[in-house]
Amino acid sequence: MGVNSNRVEDFSSHETSIRIPSTNTISPPMEIHSVCLPPKKTTLQKLKHRLSEIFFPDDPLYRFKNQQWCKKLILALQFLFPILQWGPDYNLKLFRSDIISGLTIASLAIPQGISYAKLANLPPIVGLYSSFVPPLIYSILGSSRHLGVGPVSIASLVMGSMLGEAVSYSQDPILYLELAFTATFFAGLFQASLGLLRLGFIIDFLSKATLVGFMAGAAVIVSLQQLKGLLGIVHFTSKMQFIPVMSSVFNQRDESMRKPKLFWVSAAAPLTSVILSTLIVFCLKSKAHGISIIGHLPKGLNPPSSNMLSFNGPFLAVAIKTGLVTGILSLTEGIAVGRTFAALKNYQVDGNKEMMAIGFMNIAGSCTSCYVTTGSFSRSAVNYNAGAQSAVSNVVMASAVLVTLLFLMPLFYYTPNVILAAIIITAVIGLIDYQAAFRLWKVDKLDFLACSCSFFGVLFISVPLGLAIAVGVSVFKILLHVTRPNTVAMGNIPGTHIYQSLNRYREALRVSSFLILAVESPIYFANSTYLQERILRWIREEEEWIEANNESTLKCIILDMTAVTAIDTSGIDMVCELRKILEKQSLQLVLANPVGSVTEKLHQSKVLESFGLNGLYLTVGEAVADISALWKAQP
């Protein structure tokens, strides 16, 4: 790779070729620096570096470096089971905090579990089962200290709507349950594999904008479904008063983070409503026969359900699809919530490890009569504000649910279904974040478009298709930016070596005989034709302007390549062709500050050679100084 034809410098034979131009018209005299190639690497080294950046950006094994083997073993066990990390330091003071927060989230978890299970068209008891086993598993495997684990509204309603299209629970409850547990198994498998294969970045493609729209659309669907139930009992008006009460309470999701002292209102409201409404129905039971109640719930612990997982039959595709969609949605919520609270307390959660924890928790859940669970936003917020210190609060919650399952189930006999519908509606209405949508509109119109697409797609088409469309719009946004990149004409800020946009900085001045263009995107197949046309149009317009203003003729085009962070073969061909076209018009093309990989590729494809000695500079300033000095020397 012997480089000598140009001012490109090979890092391995490091000899700077500084040249001082004789004269200088624009700025004080300056040295001219060489453009270096990046250090030489073999294809294998490059591949290794690239793969480690793709799959191990956080360098997860850095703790293991320079350690003895027994220390390494302990670190490995701690890596696999975070409980070994914080367990030894655990003390009574922390435990007291965890007991309080654990009991608080249990009071939220019991009514939520029953309601969300109904949202997924599952028997209410499955919701309680799902608040028992998964939190225990998470407390062993999970790395977040504040995540409150249990069923969540989005995954529940998606499961209900997707499975409901294939099978009706009322007609074939056994098949429906089988499908729900199978879907949960696949959700867990998918989540654990994403973590194991370190493909966690896939969930990044569900952008926040997409999720805002998706949640609002899903909330509207669910509310409409549940309203049917509510409207069926309008004659029983006394109960309707709970709705405004609770809607004001539940809508404080965000406020519960801002005003920690009020958190107990949102935490206690559901259980209070359930207790009150159950008491009222119990007292009125002889008079109001029309009220639909939960009825008998079986006592006892989670029964095993591994025999209900079915991996064949005509509904396998539905189960897999539901598993994938609920899996990715619950993963997104769980990871986002974990990260949010970790950032508040300034510790790190490892995304890929969290995925494995959530995945194994769901696989175990699918064998113990649980449906899809994850880190829930509302539970975690309550948990955090109640002073949770570690995953032990999840153990406490699970114990409270255990007691409920073993002894308290008969108490729920008279709980009216309408209160569950109300809990569901208030919970999902809180998902409609119109302020976030408004902010999207204000700051980024294309983000707002993705948000609207997912809202209307979910509302009018279907959950997976709506999501797919929204992800498509988000990806389209990236592609649009690459396909139609910005090009900026730059000028010199007098007295400095700074070159900035002429349009943006009024003090920036055109440099006569030069046209300095910054290309603000990688040069790829998708934009090379556009960029060529656009650059030629810049030149045409510049020449028209020069003619109209009797300025000195254009002689040199400088492309500032700082923001051209990558180039492919089409891009290289474009640069090459552009140079030829400009040469025919007696215009010189100069590249300034190409980044490492671009310099390397231009060098490999022998394009740099054709640029000659005065075709490549480290900065725009040096290019202008050196070339104008040359022109003075040979007029």
Add this chain to the structure above:
Amino acid sequence: MGVNSNRVEDFSSHETSIRIPSTNTISPPMEIHSVCLPPKKTTLQKLKHRLSEIFFPDDPLYRFKNQQWCKKLILALQFLFPILQWGPDYNLKLFRSDIISGLTIASLAIPQGISYAKLANLPPIVGLYSSFVPPLIYSILGSSRHLGVGPVSIASLVMGSMLGEAVSYSQDPILYLELAFTATFFAGLFQASLGLLRLGFIIDFLSKATLVGFMAGAAVIVSLQQLKGLLGIVHFTSKMQFIPVMSSVFNQRDESMRKPKLFWVSAAAPLTSVILSTLIVFCLKSKAHGISIIGHLPKGLNPPSSNMLSFNGPFLAVAIKTGLVTGILSLTEGIAVGRTFAALKNYQVDGNKEMMAIGFMNIAGSCTSCYVTTGSFSRSAVNYNAGAQSAVSNVVMASAVLVTLLFLMPLFYYTPNVILAAIIITAVIGLIDYQAAFRLWKVDKLDFLACSCSFFGVLFISVPLGLAIAVGVSVFKILLHVTRPNTVAMGNIPGTHIYQSLNRYREALRVSSFLILAVESPIYFANSTYLQERILRWIREEEEWIEANNESTLKCIILDMTAVTAIDTSGIDMVCELRKILEKQSLQLVLANPVGSVTEKLHQSKVLESFGLNGLYLTVGEAVADISALWKAQP
């Protein structure tokens, strides 16, 4: 949009707030410049600007500016019919050149037309029809002077393979013809719509790498198909000698551009072979009965075929799909060929206008018994080298084909089919550009991957799916670059204000107490999590390095935002959160040189305010100088 909380400057109230720091540790004293917001624009103005950049990057109406209405009318007519532009200046000298080149390409077009029609499983006569009407239409509407119009191998073989899967020509020739004309109609409609809607950039997504792989794969398929025909007549060995002859001739596609004097070899070879082989078969006709010959071809002009277009029935989907795929492939070839020769003669072809010309030509063709045509590479190269001056050479070629159709058809009676197979094989073998594939491997491994995917996809799966996979790989490449962007630690080049990669420039020096990172990508939902993790890892590693080397502690992180060409709401949240995390670690986060749109969005979302007075600088150099001066002032 009153800006004052920061050193962001509003362009409308243009008051520079230059401040000179008291002392300076790193580089000579410097002024500190403000970061400007871009000029204010309403949402509508921004949308208009964005749309005009997306759909009218070449500003096609610039000729119409500041013109009188009658001049405008003439310009509009010239715009619609380029023939009006060059027609008036046309003279006898140009005509003489065009006659020679027109006759030359006719001698290529006649055997090519017959062969390519066979490649598409169509009657040979359709290939001749397709070399008559479309060139005439193109000469009126087209803007390229050198494009030789006619059927091309890729579109022919794709049409043959895609239609052949649904209908067999031998079993139902009428239905097959109907489908072919209907597909041609849809191809034309699609092409013309792309041009009318100015969506021409869609064809850019078929990158050169994809096409190299696709053409090679398609060539292998066709060669294998045709070899069957060739191997069936191995006893007639004398004819086999043509193959090496012609393969050496046809493979000179690229050479015909490099050695113009040899162009006539490739131009004349097919007709010579046809004439020679026809003569041989004619002489041997009593002895060699086993030789398959073309047989009777109907005399006369293109019969109308608009009655054969069928827009219903079970095969409509096949026709539309074939139309789309052949349409986009032929468009890609036509536009690329037009641009290549325009660049050689230094004139512009308007991509969107070319699409309309090719589209209307195919719509007209579908009504006059023609199948898909476009600008063919081989014909155009011959045309160019034979000295074509304008689209009149296409008219001359069409006239020659007209004479053939009217009077010379009986001469082809004894032309052996094997010579057509030989012409096809030699033509498509020329499509296997292993040198280009090797260059892709050398310069860009991911381009090579896209190339391989399209090769194997077309070979082993199917034409549309293979293409779709290859486009998917190309898009994945863009997304990968965005999902895992590069971050570079930078240092100061002593004695300058230049900051460059520490890894690449050995003379660059770390600035103590600072960590300067350049982010080389827009900050989007797809990479915001990664970037946050990666930046925190940079900081962790820097602090470890500082501890190991007893350097002064890290106090400030500067993000060089020059290459961050866009940001979305997730990106803004990331920057905001990163600032908070670093604040908790007593580290200051500073942004240097954000581009216009990024500054604007950070400002709109009130994030800039949280950065305070010393959080935003125009250059890394000014940030380092100003902040270290501040530290000296308040130790």
